[in-house]
Amino acid sequence: MTNTANVAKGLEGVLFTESKLTFINGTEGILTHLGIPIQEWAEHSTFEELSLALLDGKLPTAAELAAFDAELKANRAVPQALLDVIAAMPRGVHPMQALRTAVSYLGLLDPQAEETSEDARRAISIRMIAQFSTIIAAVNRAQEGQDIVAPRMDLTHAGNFLYMLTGKEPTEEQARLFDIALVLHADHGMNASTFTAIATASTLSDMYSCITSAVGALKGPLHGGANEAVMDMLDEVGTPEKAEAYISGKLDRKEKIMGVGHRVYKYFDPRSRVLRDYAELVANKEGKSTYYQILETIEKTVVDRIGSKGIYPNVDFYSGTVYSDLGIRKEYFTPIFALARISGWCASVIEYTRDNRLLRPDAVYTGERDGKYVPLQDRQ
Numbered sequence: 001m002t003n004t005a006n007v008a009k010g011l012e013g014v015l016f017t018e019s020k021l022t023f024i025n026g027t028e029g030i031l032t033h034l035g036i037p038i039q040e041w042a043e044h045s046t047f048e049e050l051s052l053a054l055l056d057g058k059l060p061t062a063a064e065l066a067a068f069d070a071e072l073k074a075n076r077a078v079p080q081a082l083l084d085v086i087a088a089m090p091r092g093v094h095p096m097q098a099l100r101t102a103v104s105y106l107g108l109l110d111p112q113a114e115e116t117s118e119d120a121r122r123a124i125s126i127r128m129i130a131q132f133s134t135i136i137a138a139v140n141r142a143q144e145g146q147d148i149v150a151p152r153m154d155l156t157h158a159g160n161f162l163y164m165l166t167g168k169e170p171t172e173e174q175a176r177l178f179d180i181a182l183v184l185h186a187d188h189g190m191n192a193s194t195f196t197a198i199a200t201a202s203t204l205s206d207m208y209s210c211i212t213s214a215v216g217a218l219k220g221p222l223h224g225g226a227n228e229a230v231m232d233m234l235d236e237v238g239t240p241e242k243a244e245a246y247i248s249g250k251l252d253r254k255e256k257i258m259g260v261g262h263r264v265y266k267y268f269d270p271r272s273r274v275l276r277d278y279a280e281l282v283a284n285k286e287g288k289s290t291y292y293q294i295l296e297t298i299e300k301t302v303v304d305r306i307g308s309k310g311i312y313p314n315v316d317f318y319s320g321t322v323y324s325d326l327g328i329r330k331e332y333f334t335p336i337f338a339l340a341r342i343s344g345w346c347a348s349v350i351e352y353t354r355d356n357r358l359l360r361p362d363a364v365y366t367g368e369r370d371g372k373y374v375p376l377q378d379r380q
């Protein structure tokens with residue numbers, strides 16, 4: 001007889017490390033980085049500042065931030081050999097597959113790749129934070145059969161990404177809106193992809209291996225891939241009038257609704273509130289998009305029907321409509337999540353490896369105990 005009563009399925013509630021970076025209170029919908037509420041980061045800060053704050057575990061001085069910004073800019077360009085690989089990727093691949101391959105390849109080109117001291121991990125982190133943007137934009141351009149756009153040094157991280165992605169300089173308002181989205185996604189405690197990065201790091205593996213595995217974990221539709229899946233759902237619903245019946249039908253059939261529910265939040269994810277406010281701002285200026293109207297109805301139907309179970313919109317619910325308003329295709333929504341989360345992954349790996357211990361959980365064995373090896377020719 002085996003006892004599975006003590007199995008923490010999905011590692012729910014398991015505390016495996018200490019961290020000073022991010023705090024989440026899932027019942028009240030509170031998220032802070034370094035003790036500062038996410039709403040304040042979104043309103044006052046930038047992706048560059050939050051990235052440095054996460055790496056250093058403190059708010060930077062103006063001089064530190066200026067130096068970090070200059071370092072990011074100096075590292076924006078990626079080696080031509082990587083651009084050649086991106087250009088040679090088969091057409092029609094998912095950009096998350098392309099990103100995973102590109103990060104891994106970038107490691108082949110970095111002479112420091114195998115170094116695992118804290119200084120080396122930090123230097124590689126800064127390069128990756130800078131270069132994710134260039135890689136993702138280059139993948140988009142190459143996949144669209146367009147020329148790859150070189151980075152500009154006079155634009156912010158967010159503004160430069162939109163410029164490299166589209167070939168057009170964004171307005172200040174667009175760049176700032178995108179910057180806020182990056183801030184909202186930069187870190188989130190021990191989520192599946194950060195945990196994956198840390199699990200890889202715990203073997204004392206290198207930064208490129210950690211981040212390559214994290215990209216793979218983020219890709220799935222139960223995690224970062226949900227933002228694209230939400231857009232698929234909106235396309236399937238089609239019109240706002242059909243939304244309520246569509247969701248009710250799914251819930252009756254016990255199917256999951258994408259962009260709602262969360263392992264930790266049992267109330268509104270605060271990031272989804274900030275994103276909804278921005279989506280509403282755009283809607284008030286330019287008229288409500290069909291996507292936004294469908295989301296409003298889905299949110300109401302979900303909260304009415306399963307809110308009592310703790311199912312509310314998560315960060316992936318409204319992000320896609322914000323990106324879509326910026327003219328970004330849905331396949332790039334999850335890569336954009338990675339573009340932001342790279343900071344959280346790197347900061348978490350650095351924090352964990354300061355006091356490293358190999359991550360190695362266990363399983364309750366429920367298989368055969370007295371197995372006999374039967375020769376191949378004697379098996380039925």
Ligand SMILES: CC(=O)SCCNC(=O)CCNC(=O)[C@H](O)C(C)(C)COP(=O)(O)OP(=O)(O)OC[C@H]1O[C@@H](n2cnc3c(N)ncnc32)[C@H](O)[C@@H]1OP(=O)(O)O
Pocket residue numbers: 010191221222223224226255256257258259260261262263264306309311314315316
């Ligand atoms: C950035 C991020 O990663 S945020 C999360 C992004 N993922 C999604 O949006 C995908 C949709 N959501 C989900 O699949 C889940 O809510 C997860 C994976 C995020 C969390 O899952 P878990 O913590 O394992 O919750 P679990 O799957 O055990 O669900 C608990 C209950 O809520 C229900 N539930 C959870 N999520 C949903 C959902 N999206 N739609 C409908 N019901 C749901 C489950 O059916 C289950 O009901 P039951 O107790 O009656 O069987």
Ligand SMILES: O=C([O-])CC(=O)C(=O)O
Pocket residue numbers: 187188189190191192262263264314315
């Ligand atoms: O924390 C999680 O499990 C998922 C999430 O919201 C994130 O990674 O941003």
